[in-house]
Amino acid sequence: MIGKRRGPHDATIEINRADMGKDGDDRGRHAPCPHRKPERAMDAALRQPHAHHLRTATPRGRRRKQGIRMNLFSRYDGSVAFLSSHDDDWARLIDLVGPCRHDPKAAREPYEALVRAIAYQQLTAKAGDAIVGRLKRLFDNSDFPTPEDLIATEFDQLHSCGFSASKIATIKAIARGTLDGLVPTRDIAAAMTDEALIDRMIGIKGIGRWTVEMLLMYSLERMDILPADDFGVCEGYRVLKSLPEQPKPRELREISKPWSPHRTVAAWYLWRIPRERGNVLK
Structure with a gap:
């Protein structure tokens, strides 16, 4: 086994990964997981319209693609609302980062x-x-x-x-x-x-x-996963709570129980906490 992991999303802030590289996805902060989205055939067709439709199809295609993505991400609204209500630290973090864009x-x-x-x-x-x-x-x-x-x-x-x-x-x-x-x-x-x-x-x-x-x-889109061995998740929680050191994985698993069944979204946000200039959430 290779030592403690940085989240698939460790580079998330700098790269806006496509959530697990190519995905712009969400690979957390372990080694930032790769995620660049494979383009849907429908989206490709909309982006390359027939010549005589060129002026109207391109903006229409963009709007439709954005709408599809927004509908996909809206499934996290309940989790985001739950975490925002957990405490003021979570509310500030979510306000800073914005809507969840986890992309399995x-x-x-x-x-x-x-x-x-x-x-x-x-x-x-x-x-x-x-x-x-x-x-x-x-x-x-x-x-x-x-x-x-x-x-x-x-x-x-x-x-x-x-x-x-x-x-x-x-x-x-x-x-x-x-x-x-x-x-x-x-x-x-x-x-x-x-x-x-x-x-x-x-x-x-x-x-x-x-x-x-x-x-x-x-891959399986499970919504209650908190990778407590992930460096980025542990470091994110340390910054969130202004702790002198990271919690141990076992401690973090216990701490995260009240976040259930929304811990996948919690991990997504912890991976995205800015780390420069101290705790910017305070």
Whole structure:
């Protein structure tokens, strides 16, 4: 296992990650999880209208895309309202950061989500994006390499993508686990409880609780996940409460119980607390 993680969102503030790089997503602050949104076919069509519709279709397409995104994000309004009412510190943080823009990638299978999480582990979203991009180029820019692809790929090729030796061992173990049935399909994973899935996945060499929590947050869209081992989440809470040091993961899990069942959104905000110039929330 690789030491304490920085949130997939650690670089969130600087990069506005697409929530888990390419996503602009939300990869928290562990190694900022990557998230750049894959463009929907409908959106692409709206952005490239027929020539004689060019003047009207482009702005219309933009408005429609913005509307779709706003509708998707509105599902967090209840969580945001709940956290805002928790105490004044949370209210100030939410007022500073603005609406929640957590952006999971629900179409991804657990295999892909786990490999991506390892790629971004302890890195910025930009660095993780670069590694995943080089990995995909090994396979002619396929959507994503299959488990068979990873198992057959030589160490030096994966190392050239930016994976460390320990990460190469882990992603190959994930690939083998997928073929053996240890890593479940998305349909099977969706029917499992959070803890059942965590217990099952950490049996894979190199997979820890944080990695599975990223899967739960970004692929399975679970709404009550607080990655307490994540550096960014711990540091965010320290700043939020002006503490002299970060809480221990076990302490933070206990502290976060009153935030349930909205802890995924809580983590999203903790990942985005500005850290420069002291506590700007006071």
